[in-house]
Amino acid sequence: MRGVRGVGAVRNMGLGAWIAAAAALLAVVSAGCGRSAAAPPPPRTLVRTAEVRQTAVEDSSEYVATIESLSSTLIKPEVTGELRAVLVTPGDRVQASTPLFQIDPARQQATVSSQDAARAAQVAATTFAKQQLDRARTLFKAGASSQQDLEQAQANYDAAVSQSTALDARLQQERVTLGYYSVRSPSTGTVGDIPVRVGMHVTSDTVLTTIDRNQDLEIDVHVPLERSADLKLGLPIELIGAVGTTLARTTIFFVSPRVDDQTQAVLVKGKVPADVGLRSAQYVRARIIWRTQQGLTVPVLSVLRINGQPFVFVAEPKGGALTARQQQIEVGDIVGDSFVVLGGLVAGQQIVVSGAQKLDNGTRIRTS
Numbered sequence: 001m002r003g004v005r006g007v008g009a010v011r012n013m014g015l016g017a018w019i020a021a022a023a024a025l026l027a028v029v030s031a032g033c034g035r036s037a038a039a040p041p042p043p044r045t046l047v048r049t050a051e052v053r054q055t056a057v058e059d060s061s062e063y064v065a066t067i068e069s070l071s072s073t074l075i076k077p078e079v080t081g082e083l084r085a086v087l088v089t090p091g092d093r094v095q096a097s098t099p100l101f102q103i104d105p106a107r108q109q110a111t112v113s114s115q116d117a118a119r120a121a122q123v124a125a126t127t128f129a130k131q132q133l134d135r136a137r138t139l140f141k142a143g144a145s146s147q148q149d150l151e152q153a154q155a156n157y158d159a160a161v162s163q164s165t166a167l168d169a170r171l172q173q174e175r176v177t178l179g180y181y182s183v184r185s186p187s188t189g190t191v192g193d194i195p196v197r198v199g200m201h202v203t204s205d206t207v208l209t210t211i212d213r214n215q216d217l218e219i220d221v222h223v224p225l226e227r228s229a230d231l232k233l234g235l236p237i238e239l240i241g242a243v244g245t246t247l248a249r250t251t252i253f254f255v256s257p258r259v260d261d262q263t264q265a266v267l268v269k270g271k272v273p274a275d276v277g278l279r280s281a282q283y284v285r286a287r288i289i290w291r292t293q294q295g296l297t298v299p300v301l302s303v304l305r306i307n308g309q310p311f312v313f314v315a316e317p318k319g320g321a322l323t324a325r326q327q328q329i330e331v332g333d334i335v336g337d338s339f340v341v342l343g344g345l346v347a348g349q350q351i352v353v354s355g356a357q358k359l360d361n362g363t364r365i366r367t368s
Contacts, residue, residue, distance in 0.1 A: 044366040047324070047355035049315045050299070052345050057295035058335060062240070062287045063221050067272060069280035070216035071187060075208045077103060078180040083200045092191045094211070097184050100191070101208055105181035112174045119167040122160070129153075129160035189213040212280045217272040219250065221286045222265035230290050231255050237270045239278070240285035247284070248276040296345055297338035302353040303331060312345070313352040313359050315367070324352060326361040 085102040088094060136153035139145035185191075192210035196202060219239065223231060233255065239247040250270035259266055268288075272278060303310050310331050313324040329344030345351070352359065359365070 042364065044321065044364045045324075045355065045358055046368055047313075047315075047352045047359070047365045049350045049367050050302075050353045052296055052298065052341075052347055052349045052351060054294050054347050055297050056292050057297065057340050058289050059291045059293070060238075060287050060289045060333075060335075061223075061227060062285055063223065065219050065221040065239075065284055065286035067278045067280060067282040067284060068218050068220050069212045069214065070218060071189065071213035072280050073186055073189070073211045075100065075183065075185075075211060076204060076206060077101070077183055077202050077208065078204060079103060079108070079177065080203045081105075081107070081181065081201070083196055083198055083202050086194060086196070086198060088191050088194075088209075090191055090193050090209070094185045094189065094191060096187050099182050099184055101183040101196075103181040103183065103202065105178055108174070108178045108181060112171070112178050115167065115171040115174050119164070119171050122164045122167050126157070126160040126164045129157040133157040183208060185211055187211060187213065214279055215274040217274070217278060217280065219270045219272050219284070219286060221268050221270070221288065222260065222263055223268055223288070225259060225264045225266065227290075228259075228266045231266060231268060236289040238287040238289065239272070239276070240287055247278070248273050252288075296341035296347060297335060298329075298331075298341055298345070298351060299338055299353050300334060301337075302351055302356060303329070303339055304356060310339075313356050314345075315350040315352060315365060322365045322367070324356075324359045324361070324363045324365050327351075 081103040083101060084104045087099050087101060094100070133153040133156070136145060136150045140147065140150045189211040190213075192212060194209045196206065196208055200206075202208070219237065221237065231252070233252055235252045237250050237252060239250070241247045250272060252268045252270050254267075254269040256267040278284065298312060302312050304312070309328055311326050311328045314327045315322050316325050317323075327344060330342040332340035332342045334340075352365070
C-alpha cells in the first residue's frame with residue numbers, strides 16, 4: 001500500500017513540479033560533466049612578426065626623365081644629289097671618318113676635271129709669260145728694248161701668276177666639294193635609324209641618320225615649380241628601372257635659372273654612368289631625394305584597410321600567450337617595399353607581417 005501511495009503521489013504532481021524537477025536533474029548532470037572534462041581552448045594561428053624599428057627614411061619625388069647624349073650628331077649631306085649607296089646599317093658601331101653614304105659625284109667630278117684642265121692651261125701660260133719676262137730683261141740690259149717693253153712683260157707675268165693662283169684655289173675648293181659626296185662619320189659612335197633609301201634625291205636639309213655616343217649621357221628631369229625652392233646642386237638622383245630596381249645613381253650638376261613657359265617646370269641635369277645600358281632619347285623614372293631622416297616603416301603587406309583606414313595587427317602578450325590586436329596607423333609614402341609610418345606605432349612594438357589576413361581582433365597567435 002505504501003508503494004501504491006508513492007506512485008499515486010507522483011501521478012498527482014502538477015506540471016510545474018515536473019518542470020522544476022527536470023531542470024534540477026539537468027543541472028546536476030551538467031555539473032557532473034563539467035567536472036569530468038573541460039572544453040579545450042581554440043588553436044593559435046601561426047603568423048610571422050617583426051619589430052618596429054627606426055630606419056633612415058627618404059623624402060623623395062619621382063618623375064619621368066629623358067636620357068640625352070652629349071655627343072649626338074645629326075648626319076646631313078653638305079651637297080645635293082642622288083643617293084647612290086648606303087654603306088652602313090642601323091646599330092653599326094663606326095669610327096670617325098668611316099664612309100656612311102655615297103651621293104652621285106659624276107657632275108662634281110666633271111667640274112673638277114674641267115678646273116684641272118683650266119689650271120694646266122694656265123700653268124702653261126704662266127710658264128710662257130715667265131719666258132717672255134726673262135727675254136725682255138735680257139733685251140733691256142742689251143739696250144735692244146725699252147723700259148716700257150720690260151714693264152709690260154712683267155705685268156703679263158704677274159697677271160699669269162695671279163690667275164694661276166686663283167685657279168689653284170678654285171680647283172682645291174672643287175676637290176673639297178667632291179669629297180662631300182662621300183658622307184663620313186664625324187666621330188666614333190653608333191649609327192641610328194636610316195630614313196633614306198638608295199635613289200632618293202637628298203639636299204642639305206635631309207637627315208640621313210644620327211651618330212650617338214652612349215658613353216657620354218646625361219639625364220634631364222623637369223621638376224614642377226612648387227618644388228623648385230628645394231632644388232640645389234648635389235642632390236641625389238636615382239634612375240629606376242621597369243621593375244623598380246635602381247639602375248644608377250648620380251647627382252644634380254645643373255639647375256636651370258629659368259622656368260619652362262610651356263610646362264612651368266625647372267630643368268635639372270645629372271651625368272649618367274656609361275655602363276648602365278641606357279640609350280639616348282630613352283625615357284626613365286628618376287627619383288630625386290630631397291632629404292634623409294630617421295623614421296618608422298612597416299612592410300606594405302602588413303598593412304590592411306577597413307573602410308580605407310589602414311591598420312596593422314600588434315602582437316601583445318595576454319594570459320601567457322600572444323594576442324593579435326588591431327591598431328590603426330597613419331601611413332605616408334612607400335619607400336621600397338615599406339610604408340612610412342606617420343603615427344599609431346612606436347619603436348619596439350611587434351607587428352604581424354605575415355598571415356594577418358587570417359586574423360581578427362583578439363585572435364590568439366603563435367610565431368614561426
